[in-house]
Amino acid sequence: MSLAAVVIVVVAAILIGAFGLRLSRTTSDFYVASRTVTPLWNASAIGGEYLSAASFLGIAGLILTHGADMLWLPVGWTGGYLVLLVLVSAPLRRSGAYTLPDFAESRLESMAVRRTASVLVVLIGWLYLMPQFQSAGIVLRAITGAPGWVGGLVVAVVVAVNVLSGGMRSITFVQAFQYWLKLTALAVPLVFLLMAWRSGGAPGLSEHDMAHWQLPLSSAKEYGLYSTYSLILATFLGTMGLPHVLVRFYTNPDGRAARRTTLVVLSLLGAFYLLPALYGWLGRIYAPDVAGTDAVVLTLPGRVIGGTLGDVLTALVTAGAFAAFLSTSSGLTVSVAGVIAQDLLGGGAVRAFRLATLMAVAVPLVLAVWARALPVADVVGLAFAVAASSFCPLLVLGIWWRRLSSTGALAGLFVGGGLACAAVMAQITGGPYGGLVGALLAQPAAWTVPIAFFVMVVVSFLTPHRVPLGVARTMVRLHTPETLNLDRGDWRSRSS
């Protein structure tokens, strides 16, 4: 039955993609749609694209394994939108940038900064796609016994076909629907699980778990406080630098709507993230043996409820998981492929975009098969750390600090992004490492983010002649409400 659910989701995705081809022929439809999209729809779409395998499966698994310290993960993934709201949302929409490289170019008036930003977008996108494919493999193996790479290949092919046919791209409605599907797929089984838990005499945690697992900073992990702080920093500051989030902000008609949309996103994510913690907690009671994997959400309905109802609920959760893989991967692939085609292959032609799509999907697929299987939420956490150490300083300083120079931005992107990427590579290919070095590599944000900010500021002070000439005009564009009739310069996104 679970297999049937997966087939239905996959077929539906392909059909919607084919249908979407007729609805949206050009990018400009995207902008036309933006006039009619309300903040609730737009926020649902952002949520649908944002809630990945890591949110759907990964958090519950990590909470089950490591306990209360992991509660920070969903908190950070939600709180990141609060930071994004206050520091970035309205100015970013007003900048008219469609992608992060767009923003870098328009603010710093430098193609070098734009290209560096493009490379970072691609790296972050690949890092985010890889665990999606890995999780798809795990899920498909759990329901059919197929080897691990099959699931990843299925998702990669469906996403590539969809993106190539242009389907998923413009349809805010589809992504919005994905949010509500994921919420339902997680919430409905949870209601039944809690009813079964109550009627089963409401068993509690074991004595040992009550004394250790349930309490923060009590696990056997070394440097727990450092890891917690680094995780908080990466998630709160990394959200604004994710490539697939920014594109959705463009769908807002103006800066004010961008703020309101972010506010709704916060509410939607807050509602969703109440659920994984409960799965983790129930999992600790009923299925402590699946610790260390991402399987708890898929295991619990069959284990606790059983029978036909258990099968139906398992199928529902599995369908939700596949919806999560597909929607997040599609959003990311579109963003990554767009940047590869535009900035690295040099041309907006259809052929360049096709080649770019294959590159966007193939590299993380190979990584997913070849790299060490880390918990999905951990790898996604590393993608956040890279984003926090590169794009967070670029956006925050770019929006609020006039004296940011193009050289300073470039140096910060290289040093911050480079250090974070190096730590990530060490963590994925080798490891796990022990001691302080291990903790620093597993959660690099706490040292890479301050270094990136520091380098950007200091180098900008040293190169005042490289402050872009049009900074005053850019600030008018970023910060003044659209209702005012002001000269905002004539910069236009080359991605549109």
Place this chain on the structure above:
Amino acid sequence: MTRRRVTVMSPRTAAARRPRYPVSREIDEQTHLGEVYMRSLLRTQFRLALLVCTVLACVVLGLPMLFLLVPELRAVHLAGVPLPWAVLAGLIYPMFVAGAWLYVRQAERNERHFEDLVERQ
């Protein structure tokens, strides 16, 4: 030492005053006054953002420290739920939304204020 001679005249108030520019033009032409307006908008909005971020940082960075330094807090139960779980898996989310709502309201108010300032002729 030479003395500068100063001619004293009665001010011709109507002619002496510069023809009044609308503020939007001061901003467009990046005059000193226009820059003053822009800086004041940026400063107001940045202060608001900084305030929210500071409160957020105090809560979010303070909680792990609090749980570490006051271990008794970890054993406190709120309606049967351990305090860390009640906060991190529940209460913190409505707090985020409330903070965001207050921010949006104030940020829009700041913008309206700036609009009034610019459009007042």
